[in-house]
Amino acid sequence: MIIEAAIRNEAVRLAPPSCTIPPLAGAPAHLAFGEVHKAGSLDQIMQLTGAVVSYPRNAEVFGEDEAAEYIYKVVSGGVRTYKILDDGRRQVGAFHLPGDIFGLEDSVRHALSAEAMTGAKVLVVKRSAINALVSRDASIAQELFVLTSRQLRRMQQRVLLLAKSAQERVASFLVEMAERSPASNIIELPMSRQDIADYLGLTIETVSRTLTCLQCAAVIELPAARRIVLRDRLALSQMNG
Amino acid sequence: MIIEAAIRNEAVRLAPPSCTIPPLAGAPAHLAFGEVHKAGSLDQIMQLTGAVVSYPRNAEVFGEDEAAEYIYKVVSGGVRTYKILDDGRRQVGAFHLPGDIFGLEDSVRHALSAEAMTGAKVLVVKRSAINALVSRDASIAQELFVLTSRQLRRMQQRVLLLAKSAQERVASFLVEMAERSPASNIIELPMSRQDIADYLGLTIETVSRTLTCLQCAAVIELPAARRIVLRDRLALSQMNG
DNA sequence: CGATGCGTTGATAACTTTCAAATTTAGTGG
DNA sequence: CCACTAAATTTGAAAGTTATCAACGCATCG
Numbered sequence A, B: 001m002i003i004e005a006a007i008r009n010e011a012v013r014l015a016p017p018s019c020t021i022p023p024l025a026g027a028p029a030h031l032a033f034g035e036v037h038k039a040g041s042l043d044q045i046m047q048l049t050g051a052v053v054s055y056p057r058n059a060e061v062f063g064e065d066e067a068a069e070y071i072y073k074v075v076s077g078g079v080r081t082y083k084i085l086d087d088g089r090r091q092v093g094a095f096h097l098p099g100d101i102f103g104l105e106d107s108v109r110h111a112l113s114a115e116a117m118t119g120a121k122v123l124v125v126k127r128s129a130i131n132a133l134v135s136r137d138a139s140i141a142q143e144l145f146v147l148t149s150r151q152l153r154r155m156q157q158r159v160l161l162l163a164k165s166a167q168e169r170v171a172s173f174l175v176e177m178a179e180r181s182p183a184s185n186i187i188e189l190p191m192s193r194q195d196i197a198d199y200l201g202l203t204i205e206t207v208s209r210t211l212t213c214l215q216c217a218a219v220i221e222l223p224a225a226r227r228i229v230l231r232d233r234l235a236l237s238q239m240n241g
Numbered sequence C: 001c002g003a004t005g006c007g008t009t010g011a012t013a014a015c016t017t018t019c020a021a022a023t024t025t026a027g028t029g030g
Numbered sequence D: 001c002c003a004c005t006a007a008a009t010t011t012g013a014a015a016g017t018t019a020t021c022a023a024c025g026c027a028t029c030g
Helices: A002-013 A041-049 A127-134 A138-162 A166-180 A193-200 A204-216 A233-238 B002-013 B041-049 B127-134 B138-162 B166-180 B193-200 B204-216 B233-238
Strands: A051-055 A060-062 A070-076 A079-084 A090-096 A113-116 A120-126 A186-188 A220-224 A227-230 B051-055 B060-062 B070-076 B079-084 B090-096 B113-116 B120-126 B186-188 B220-224 B227-230
Touching: A041 A120, A041 A127, A041 A138, A060 A070, A070 A127, A079 A193, A090 A193, A090 B138, A120 A127, A127 A138, A127 B138, A138 A166, A138 B090, A138 B127, A138 B138, A166 A186, A166 A193, A166 A204, A166 A227, A166 A233, A193 A204, A204 A220, B041 B120, B041 B127, B041 B138, B070 B127, B079 B193, B090 B193, B120 B127, B127 B138, B138 B166, B166 B186, B166 B193, B166 B204, B166 B227, B166 B233, B193 B204, B204 B220
Parallel strands: none
Antiparallel strands: A051 A120, A060 A113, A070 A120, A079 A090, A079 A113, A186 A227, A220 A227, B051 B120, B060 B113, B070 B120, B079 B090, B079 B113, B186 B227, B220 B227
């Protein structure tokens, strides 16, 4: 799988230059309050230097303990990072949606594996290319700093989330997804219940039951398993502890 | 409290220059594998630009929602960051020990409050001073990037931790503290049981019970409430899931 | 010496997981 | 296009874990 991915990357990187210019990214990730979205030079660099790779559903983008040679940006679809624990449980680290940059957290070797949740297009950029620029262009380094500190904040939210009850976790998850969704009140989930459970540190049954409860309480609607309509967003927010 | 802290900072900043050169920092934070500890220029800058402020036990270093004007480095003692949730519970974000830099994660406004756990000396540096340098010196920005990505990794570990059982959380906490301790097998805790509980997302009773269990199992010893001796580190590590 | 804060211990209640089964959805081949 | 199979999701009942409430022990400090 590791080799397969590497070959795929290589193949694309050897393609003619026209292919290395990716299509416009999808909806940008939601910005935290107070943050200015600078049309960063990092973005341009990534698009010029990188290659867009298509991953089919469940394909591995990178594996745990692999050398962290690349930085990634989701163009379309969704990517999950995860780690298999000693006892066989899987912990999902993050869900990356279009516009998100990931792989920054690993300086040498990846601590988590990454897989496409749905069919996904990912912009893959050599870290060495970025590093070379970083030492010359301070604004790039600054952008990387801003990006990681934003992820750090998101991770802090995550930590707050995991200390809460099942209902609060699910509610927080829904709010988070709604904020990142293009249509703010209708959430199209790219991930399975198992993914959500492993993300929230719950079992699939608890997630399912909690969603059903929220539906009974008229807070959400579940027209389909992977489509959730927020009916009472205020109530959801208030469940966040 | 907010004003009090601000005044304290200001007072020190106005002191003669000789006072603004801090004593050597304590033990550096534990480095992750594969990371080189560059005797960074950031460190020098901080020491030249910043002021050392002494906080008595439980004094506030900064408050939630305050403007994030400074970056901090623990010189001695310990600092906890925390957030009071809507329902009154407290969630501890992190424990910062000598050598740790904190406050990086908040670009505009602090998401968490920070308090000295014990009497603590903290190097306080104006963010604007750093920012000014960042735009000229790429290596500073790069250091900031490395620092935040390291914290991001630590936070990821934290997320993994919080998905586990009480016993695993406590075991992981002990291992983490041992790694950050100068004497690797004897841990002198600067924080209370309540701090630990709020850090691990458990109750104080569960933490206490789990520690007692570990002692019965001969994995640790508890000569005093805040002193823990690791007897079987391997067993502890294996409990980490 | 009593007061106070911190930590430990015990019993019960609440919540979440586990195990099992039913139900729905999605993918595949005829 | 429909039927069939496999996978995903939901639901139910019992077991396990952690929180809550309450009381006790221990040290520090006036």
